[in-house]
Amino acid sequence: MNLAHSLLLALAITATAAMSAHAATAGAEHARLAPLAGHWAVTQTMWVAAGKPPQIDRGSAVVSPVLGGSRLRQELHIDAKDKPFDGLGYFGYDNATREYYSTWMDINFPGLIVATGGFDAASARYTFRAMVPDSTKPGTQIPLREVLHVIDANHFMYEYYEDRGKGEALAVRLEYVRSE
Secondary structure (H helix, E strand, O other): OOHHHHHHHHHHHHHHHHHHHHHHOOOHHHHHHHHHOEEEEEEEEEOOOOOOOOEEEEEEEEEEEEOOOOEEEEEEEEOOOOOOEEEEEEEEEEOOOOEEEEEEEEOOEEEEEEEEEEEEOOOOEEEEEEEEEOOOOOOOEEEEEEEEEEEEOOEEEEEEEEEOOOOEEEEEEEEEEEOO
16 A cells, blocks of 8 residues: 555544544533433323223333433333233434434334424424334325423423324323422
C-alpha cells in the first residue's frame, strides 16, 4: 500500500470513529427520558370489542436505565382477569436519525414492534408510529400510533392506537403512578 492509500485509509477510519462517537453520545434527548425510570403501579384499560366496555386490569412496571443511561428498559406485568400479561420494551433516542424510538414485545404477540417518532415539548408527549403484522389477516399490516404523555414526575400515560381499516381507534391505555 502506498502512502496516499495509507493516508486515505487513516482519514476514513478517523472519520468513521468520530461519527460513531457522536452517534453514541447521550445528550438532552436521552436525559429527557431519564425521569421515567422507576417502579410504577399500572392500570391497563383495554378495548377488546367495539361497543363493549373496556377490560380494566392492574399491574406493575419497572423502568430501568440501561447501556449507560442512554436507553430505558420497561418490564411490564399485568394481573389480567383472564390470564397474566408480560411485556418488555425499550425507549431511546437515535442521534443518527434524530428520532425517538420505542420497541415492544409481549407474550401475546410473536413479533417485535419498532416505532419511531418525536417529542412535543408543549404537550410533553412522545408520539411514535409503526406498521405491525395483522395476525387476523396474514400478509397485511396495521398502522399504529403510540403516545407517551408525561403528566408529571409521578405520573405518565401510554396509549396505543391502531387502524384496522375503519379509522384509528384507541386499543390500550396504560396509566402509570410512581410506586417507589
